[in-house]
Amino acid sequence: MTWRWEVFLEDPGGRYPTYWQWMLSAWGWTAAVSVSALILALLLGVLIGALRTWPDGVFWPRFAGAWVEAFRSVPLLVQIFLWYHVLPAIFPAMKRVPGCALAALALGFFTSARIAEQVRAGIQSLPPGRRDAGLALGLTTAQCYRRVVLPAALRVVIPPLTSEAMNVFKNSSVAFAVSVSELTMFAMQAQEETSRGVEIYLAVTGLYVISALAVNRIMAAVEKRARIPGLVAADALAGDRR
């Protein structure tokens, strides 16, 4: 087969003068949906993960457990359709919410359940004496979580969070189903119009790889900056200074 990369210079006949400009805009949508979903997922995930291990009472751990099971057990595409088709049928006001916001919400909630489990695991990996020491100093449970437990637990879970952050970018491809003109939609549409599927899909794959790799590098930098010497096993592995 012959390559025809000049297909990206052709005119799709719409808002964008060429296919590559359209593709970059689609990349922007992918990034916008992913980053907003990731921020939402991190905030909710840390909160729910902390509540999963909450020692006072049974309501909050159960609520957080239900949250995790609900958002983790239902396939992402089904969740997107629930947000897009079912909820607006019940609450007509939601019909005006744009598809990209719904996609970010769906992706954010889905990922929050996964991050919550990682945060819970991080908290449970700490020796229990740590929390007890905080409480013995007179901190409330909330203060103890904020000042003592979470700062250590979050450092522990940075590596799994990295893969989760990369997953968000890849999972954002389901947003095409709710009319967000992101990379996957561009690929499906442009390959149909140009009949050059291999070139289009290769370019789009390249952009996904670049996005995921950028997230990976950012998280690696975060991991390095946040490291407390002697706390995490990774430090012992990485540090051959000793």
Place this chain on the structure above:
Amino acid sequence: MKKSLMFLAAAIAAASGTFARAEGTLAKIKASGSITLGVRESSGALAYSLGDGKYVGFHTEMAYRIVSALQKRLGLPKLDVKTQVVTSQNRVPLVQNGTVDLECGSTTNNAARQKDVAFAVTTYVEEVRMAVRADSGIASIGGLAGKTVVTTTGTTSVRTLRKRERAGVGAFKEVFGKDHADSFLLLESGRADAFVMDGQILAGAISRAKRPSDFKIAGEVLSVEPIACMMRKDDPAFKKEVDDAIKALIASGELAKLYDKWFLQPIPPAGTKVGLPLSAATKAAWARPNDKPMEDYAD
């Protein structure tokens, strides 16, 4: 390292070369005693699946008729017909690399594809129209200003709409359904005011709706696309046989009977009627069989 890479490249080039210089589809059919048809899962009444590996539809049945004609011409006592499901994404590569010998589904004959594959004479001319709710009062594309229009991702209708957008014909909002069922759901639930798509797909979707009388096809023809069977390029002997078979079906009235069967009579699985009479454009294509690309139909 570099040498092994070059060897790999040479091996790939040689492998793809064998496909390119295959001695023609007719010889291949004769030698193997089999032909592979490209079929579709869901291309409206043109070509669809009933499940259980059964593929039917106007173009699918026509493909089987073409195969019987080929079998007679080649004097083969037995010809094994294999089917291979294709999608819009993979149909051109699968025909090019020899996996599929003849693809009769819903492939538009256009200039871009003609660089890669050949087309038989046009057997169906698709007209892109719009479906609206019957009580919406929308009668033409001009009536869409400020409204929401839905179409399906990965179809040529998206491009038709985009061209109108650039021309500035009434500003409307576009949304894109994941598939035709999804797009129709958006029209049905009121999220969209019009669904722009191939006429036969609209007619099929309306016929399967809860209350078909709630919807109608309205407005002018937005774009015209010739649909034809696709085969490998640079194989004039095979193309001639396929074209002759189709012309014989037209001349004998068989093709008109097939059209009636799939577009005007109740069809499986649900026994609904598409109810789309033969269009003037399709009639014209049958009267003068040709393989002109879509660009020659420019409005």
